[in-house]
Amino acid sequence: MPRLALFLLLSTFSLLVHAQDRKLQFCYEDHSVYPWVTGVKQGLVFYLLNKTEAELRLNFDLISLPWKRCLNEVKAGRIHAAIGASYIQDRAKWGTYPTDANGSINKELRLFYANFFVYRRNDSAVRWHNQRFENLRQQSVGVQLGYSVGKDLEELGYPITYLPASEDLVAVFKTKALEVIVLENSEADRVIAANPGLENLMVKEDDPVKGGEQYLLFNTVYYNANSALAHSIWETLAKVRRSKAYQEERAKYISSK
Template sequence: MVRLSLFLLLNLVTLIASSAENKLKFCYIDHSMSPWITGANQGLVLSAIHQAEHDLNQEFELLRLPWKRCLNEVKEGRIQAAIGASYMKERTIWGSYPTTTHGALNKDLRLFNANFYLYRHMNSKVRWHNQHLEHADNLHVGVQLGYSVGRDLEKLGYSITYLPASDDLVGAFKSGMPEVIVLEEAEANRIMNKNTALKNTMIRDDEPIKIAEQYLLFNADFYNEHKVQVNTIWATLGKTRKSKSYQRETAKYLKPR
């Protein structure tokens, strides 16, 4: 009887350990990206991930990490996917985005859109117009570390000052350097709603620098070995994003453009 009980206990421990090992790991940024990611296990996109867990009867391990580390962990295969990654061609070397049957990026399966704008001081002459910066001689542009919009601006020849978080960017901006910063619109609104004086001193340009679809970016090797599973997760998240309940929740935070 004792041997039987010990045998059952060992099997139970093995089963629990196996279940933990098989749990998929997803990482997300450790700073606010309101309303999508607002804290530890908080935000609209994390709610969508939890809904997918329920619909798929599958549990994910969610890890909050600095964004560059998150992407590197996915690249190295230690974490299966990054939550909220924009499309960059260089990331397709090691990562997989959802695609159509013709191989094109499937934007219907995005998690959300991130709208990036230039924010400047009231007296600044710098403007973003027709995909370039006007009056930008010797200009340094502040961008959050790890964001693809920074790489896009670097490719256009602009000098970028990277800081870890949007609040850091605004703090530096208030002190006068850098002269202009790039923020995601909803995140900028969060900051200005906390500090209403900024609404008169931090001016947003009318034309967005970038509207970037954000995806659940999987490690390419993992995707190639588990295509059915990954495609099912993407499809489930796409269904959640389009659901009436999720759309109602999103509408509370985002003004229609």
């Protein structure tokens, strides 16, 4: 074995052995993000994390927090990584995403993919077309707190009302205080299924507002000191996600929705 390859192998092994002696703290959103987060340490993302933790013989401390606070804790370096973060430039200033040899985001090392759609009242004239709202006037758009899709819409000039959970958005939507809300597609399906009559009230616009990969986002200071360990975690998560066992587990959630 070439000396460089042997050195890298031993370095990675040393980091993994050292990591077994301490907890790696990861935070996740404290509300449903179906099917990835369905409760306290429940959902598909925890299947991925638990299998990765076992394979690498690590110790993950998984902390439930409001999403915006989770990101702020990682930014401040008090928590090592955020679970399920999309890529935006502001986050890349303090956090590190998995990249390939060219320095581009490595989408193959994602946790999952999420699509966000506009949902409007059935009597609303508002439409989402060509990445713009039509007939919105000065109405506010409901978005979950800390979600990057809200920032994207703000940059387009639209007023946003932020609420913590999908259920909160739907509750205000029912009162007519919000005519339009943005939800992740699978989470919206879950909420609609759990609320009889809601499917007759909510109309999903055809075009997504945003779609993208969601990653395990490490604090950059931590990553710089533990890059081999971080890459081992990203790569193992991806390997588990591609496995037949994971696909079978995913099918259980999709079929039970």
